[in-house]
Amino acid sequence: MVKLILILLGTDFLRNRWCSLMVAGALLSLLGVGVLIDALDGALGFPISWVGWLLLAEGLVTLSVAWSGVGGQRRLRYAKGITFVVAAVLILEGSHHGHFILSVLIGAVLLSDGALQAASALVVRYRRWRTALGFAIFEVALAIFMFQPYPTHYIGTVPYCIGALCIFAGWNLILIALRVRKLTRNPALSGEAGAATASFENSHDAPALPAFDKHEWDGPPADDEPALTVHVWTPVGSSKQEAQRRLLVDRYIAAVDRNGVISTGHAALESPGGIYVSLYPAIEIDRSPDDFARLLRATRENDVPGMFQPSYAIESKAWCPSTVRVRIRNYDPLRLERFWRIYREDTTYNLTHRNCSSSVSRALEATLEGAAGRLYGARAGWGVLLRIIVTPELWVAAQIRKRAVTMAWTPGLTLDYARALSMIADPRPYAWHKVARLAIATMRRARQGWRDEARHVHDDMTNKA
Incomplete structure (x- = not known):
């Protein structure tokens, strides 16, 4: 979530506030250490009931706006809201049984997340899979620690979690503050997106972007309104034959038709300035079930020549119209142009590491970098940061990004990611x-x-x- 906040705030916000970030990181780390030490003896001095009331308020607010989400957004909102409410009730209940149930639930979440991340690292083998595997093992170890009663017989479960979160968040802020003093690129962006940001920051002749006359919109851009468009062909919608419906699998991974042919869908990004990001393999990949498991690995032997489609009109005419579109007003055409200039030099295609969906997601992050600063201008202060933090879509987007980075970007994940980011870049009024x-x-x-x-x-x- 920290990286996503850095992307949305932009380099100017970070550079002007590096000292405040350093102080906030140090205070958070000290607070986390203090909470952990306080929880070790089981005699809590930490006001744990405050945490319960905060979680309850956040959960109820999230549930109150969950109905307005679309697709995966709605499901993640309901999951977050219900989880927070249940955790708040168990904390406020305050009995041994409540602490035990909460510890088991937190341990189960950590265990399942660590196992999923370890499995995806071993199967996909993306570039930093060993680092991800190490974090997965650490997460499983934390789950085991939550399951066993030592040393406080489950009374210190919540302070343990709060202390660990404060320490990790504070350490990340300190590292970021040390880097942003002479910042030339956003530390949350990598690859071509980061290079595009560095190129943008080093260019002094870039024209100023027009300011927005409003900071909230009641809905998405109209069809005749200039906006960035994310096109998504869902696996089911792009299947040539009738697909065999499987819950979640055909939405986020792939659909299998009655002949056994796998369809993974497609994603593309189109700007009013004529940029069209749509990476596709130059030679059709054999996606039969026998070879599909081998192709899931993001290793270099699975790299194949790719090609960028010239435009949406040509691609949709040769194939079919996109299933879903997401349109965003608040984007930076200059950053998108620089990203595209660097990214299109390499036409390599990899089914899990460098595919159509990962290309669109990287382009989206590059062009939305600094969205809060563009929206509020010189008034982009700590209030803007607070508004971003309390926006439910930030949590949704952070969870999607975590899953996609550690596994693979798919059209379904890109669709939900674009929807969540559109709600942050083009804010809607609170429900x-x-x-x-x-x-x-x-x-x-x-x-x-x-x-x-x-x-x-x-x-x-x-x-x-």
């Missing part, structure tokens, strides 16, 4: 705030109607007199 505004507007119209009616009655009585 409760929107309802309150509608209620106030309705009351004002009703009162105005009553006044007009009373005025007409008064005028009629005056005329009759």
